[in-house]
Amino acid sequence: MAQFWKPGTERPPLLDDEDGGILLYSASSSSSGYGYVSIEKQRQRLPVFKYRTAILYLVETHATTIVVGETGSGKTTQIPQFLKEAGWADGGRVIACTQPRRLAVQAVASRVAEEMGVKLGEEVGYTIRFEDLTDRDSTRIKFLTDGVLLREMMEDPLLTKYSVIMVDEAHERSISTDVLLGLLKKIQRRRPELRLIISSATIEAKSMAAFFHTSKKRRGLGGEDCVPKTEPAILSVEGRGFNVQIFYVEEPVSDYIQAAVSTVMSIHDQEPMGDILVFLTGQDDIDAAVRLLTEEAQSNRKSSSGLVVLPLYSGLSRADQDLVFSPIPRGKRKVVIATNIAETSLTLEGVSYVVDSGFSKQRFYNPISDIENLVVAPISKASARQRAGRAGRVRPGKCYRLYSEEYFVKEMSAEGIPEMQRSNLVSCVIQLKALGIDNILGFDWPASPSPEAMIRALEVLYSLGVLDDDAKLTSPAGFQVAEIPLDPMVSKMILASNQLGCSEEIITIAAILSIQSIWVSVRGQQKDLDEAKLRFAAAEGDHVTFLNVYKGFLQSGKSPKWCNKNFVNYQAMRKVLEIREQLKRIAQRIGIVLKSCESDMQAVRKAVTAGFFANACNLEAFSHNGMYKTIRSTQEVYIHPSSVLFRVNPKWVIYHSLVSTDRQYMRNVISIDPSWLIEAAPHFYQHHQPNSIPH
Ligand SMILES: Nc1ncnc2c1ncn2[C@@H]1O[C@H](COP(=O)(O)OP(=O)(O)OP(=O)(O)O)[C@@H](O)[C@H]1O
Helix, strand or coil: CCCCEEECCCCCCCCCCCCCCCCCEECCCCCCCCEECCHHHHHHCCHHHHHHHHHHHHHHHECEEEEEECCCCCHHHHHHHHHHHCCCCHHHCEEEEEECCHHHHHHHHHHHHHHHCCCECCCEEEEECCEEECCCCCCCEEEEEHHHHHHHHHHCCCCCCEEEEEECCHHHCCHHHHHHHHHHHHHHHHCCCCEEEEEECCCCHHHHHHHHCCCCCCCCCCCHHHCCECCCEEEEECCCCCCEEEEEECCCCCCHHHHHHHHHHHHHHHCCCCEEEEECCCHHHHHHHHHHHHHHHHHCHHHHCCEEEEEECCCCCHHHHHHHHCCCCCCCEEEEEECHHHCCCCCCCCEEEEEECCEEEEEEEECCCCEEEEEEEECCHHHHHHHHCCCCCCCCEEEEECCCHHHHHHHCCCCCCCHHHCCCCHHHHHHHHHCCCCCCCCCCCCCCCCHHHHHHHHHHHHHCCCECCCCCECCCHHHHHHHCCCCHHHHHHHHHHHHHCCHHHHHHHHHHHCCCCCECCCCCCHHHHHHHHHCCCCCCEHHHHHHHHHHHHHHCCCCHHHHHHCCECHHHHHHHHHHHHHHHHHHHHCCCCCCCCCCCHHHHHHHHHHHHHHHEEEECCCCCCCEEEECCCCCEEEECCCCCCCCCCCCEEEEEEEEECCCEEEEEEEECCCHHHHHHCHHHHHHHCCCCCCC
């Protein structure tokens, strides 16, 4: 490893770790052999502790406080507790702290409950999509995703029960965070007593302060005495957790999965005990790395026998995700291979080493072609620092970056592009509409989306029958679609299944489509996987194939063995069952009758068309290489080799999503009859290509 790695000079240690890791930790019980002396002592040594009085003073006197601090300085876990201790949750009020990711919400809430010595779900609780662990009467500190807080606004537009709302990890600039910030700014004008804290490791504090600085007169609900200063305060928390030593590769690596696996093996061979967290991009990469490490373990028993390798991505069931927090046998080393869901706010106690591939999967949307791609793209410096920050949280750590220092310094961008500016805005627009924001184009955003993207979103929602001619939500369809916390195209498909009598099947399809893949991805075993897929393949396409897999899984008694034999990802299927149950409950709540169409797959295909007509494509006449053109923008697209329709090339298809590599590939494809398009969306198709679809 010594020749391969070059120590980096990104930053000197800020906080001395002379007593950390040695005095505080004794070799006793926890997952990696460290046990803590006292939680209270740990709290007091966090950098943010010294700023307690300053934070409380600023929150008292300013409507908005922006807290900037290094990762691990204690912002997320401590500030809500300071506020509670200072009385901000008295009189039945609640302190909210939002996170962009579900996993972080759960993890941070459990930690804070533990620190306060209370049962999770009582004084400290959390809410994420489909799961509410709070108590209406007793919860005083509530962690939730920013998306859930937006949904709460539908019932209580001024969020009256909250005294302070802390928007954490604002630097991530997820769409929901940006929408939330815009709406909170509006709410502040009506509720001067509401306090906001915007917290982040790397946020551009000044531009955020400028966004919240408003000279407009507030129309308060409370008395004049509670009017705080409108100019936001900025507080910089100096200091961070333990030192993290950074290493870079000397030469760029050509295969980051292989490089990550070799780095893990080298750490395991040469470094003292401590768990390893590896950042890759998605389920495929992660499954491949898990498999490679398992193979290594088999071929080289001595060096890798002490490894416990665990994947971590959003498509895993809750129980499988929880494994990364569970203790492992003494003397073993945990290796967690994760997407960027582990990038912020998460403390995996035993982790001392981070391996950063330098990539993540990101959405990119082109409003001109109206095409959104999920692509593997380089991360920003802000993300790289967050990743490194996952080591050094409870003891000093090391971070191995699979890119050169020169690349980090000279080429890596400082911050990522806000998701708002690189995404399809359909979900965001419907949410604003549901909140009664009529003038979407004039909405005050922290980072403005392109007007083209907005107009495209309005157009799609109009064609889905969700908005009327005045761009207001239609009744009941628009309100029902807004009620389902999924992409409006999926929600529309579910609504249509009610009339078509196939809601059971469509809910299964929606659950499967909401995870990345139900197949096990295997390097070098592609042929076996293809053969396994053929056992379930349906001539209609991937959606119907999914139904066959789901049926087989149920008939096997949900057997892991059956999954293994058929190259089906058992963990993914467990997640499908979980999501399916949740979707069933929501569907019933909005009046959908659960009904199976048995073998009538035409009903299923029509329901898919009702939601996804905008993704229809036509095979080019005389095309020898399977080239399709999208109807709405005549883009060249091809069926992805993973689809059961690859090389079958039906004349008309609808895809679920596009991936971009050397070409634009359609993933999850179903064949349709073009006349259904006109039935499903007459306005849309008349507008787009009046002559290309046979009537
Ligand atoms: N589950 C946990 N187990 C052990 N220690 C924890 C746990 N959660 C937090 N901590 C300790 O509290 C510290 C501060 O965590 P916190 O999440 O509040 O930091 P932060 O400033 O919000 O950083 P980030 O933005 O990186 O999450 C961690 O570095 C760690 O020392």
